[in-house]
Amino acid sequence: MIRELAFIDVLYLIAAMRWTLALTAIAFAGGTIVGLSVALLRVSPMAPLRWAAMVYVHAVQGTPLLAWLFVFFFGLSIVGITVSPWIAAAAAYSIYAGAFLGEIWRGCLQSIPRTQWEAGASLGLSFTEQLRHVIIPQAVRVAIPPTVGFLVQLIKNTSLAAVIGFVELTREGQLTTATTFRPFSVYLIVAALYFALCFPLTRWSRRLEGRLHVAR
């Protein structure tokens, strides 16, 4: 049934943003766990661990996110499990975000001068103690601006979950288009809503970056 695009549709679109945010939160949580492991493995003193983490990062950064979503949503049927869009999306986004966050955080860990590690070692700290008490507290400061920047990427990329039927902002836009047949207005509103989410974060990330440069 085709009806007019009404104010209530806009409210529905705004309401659908909560699923975009929920998905972003899940992806970020999963990505943090994976990313932290990847970053630590990449600076580990054991070469095979570093290589394994590097292969993981290159594999994920060299394949489309869409492929991961489809593999988890359709592909897992081979093990006899029917996967809900939630599980499929959570798994795919954790893998995806983990690879990118892992690379970002590795860079932050490595931006801390070698001498800091050596100073820790000369105080008799073990590798994990050096990480925990010397390197990570300094690296976190460096990590915040690019992490916020990646959060913007993540919010935008949650739109791809629409293709496996996950009803978030983009999917809600598709559904609204189907009933009102006003694709231009609907997608413009959808784009504006994404912009409202992402732009403040972009600005914030840039400000944090500026502050960091001043502090140095």
Next chain:
Amino acid sequence: MIGALTYTFNFRDVFAAWEFLADGLMLTLLLSAITIVAGFAIGTLCAAGRVYGPRWLRLAIASYVEAIRNTPLIVQLFLVFFGLPSAGIKFDAVTASLIALTINLGAYTSEIVRAGIEAIPRSQIEAGAAMGLSGVQIFRYIVLFPALKIIYPALASQFVLLMLATSIVSQISAPDLFHAASIVQSRTFRDFEIYAVVAGAYLALALVFRLILAAIYQLVFVRR
């Protein structure tokens, strides 16, 4: 988990459709190549406009860049393919994909190139002026060329990400590699096999792109 033990992988159906997949691969390559060239051109022009242009131009370019960088590509694609026809402008799926991808890459490229341009010290430009170079010559030899050399790694990564992002055009039925995969999937029901193979194909493609981009760097920036 029992299912995993009893499941027989069957890649035969997937490889039987290789000609079909190869057609999709060709479009993926074509979309990526055209978008990279056009997006790079737009991005460089916008970067120059943003640094040297009059105030209104700087504002216009900044709005374009922020609007694109803060909205998802798939929504931009839907706007061009589904939205614009209601304003009387119609494109086929491939043209719409090219337009959306180029606009998208142009915005990202312009930010990267601008960072490079701004990294060139003022004294270099003054030195160029002191040697009697014209404005265009200064921009070309002293600003743009070294700037591109500085930002080349970031640019190359962006191009590879763009190639992967072209998979999104499958959602408006542009017959690229990913679209071919969904067709094969619906014909054979070999869900896992087809997406595993296609993911491998993209991975190989990303590697090839990196090699080509590294070769271009050697040719353009090193052998001189």
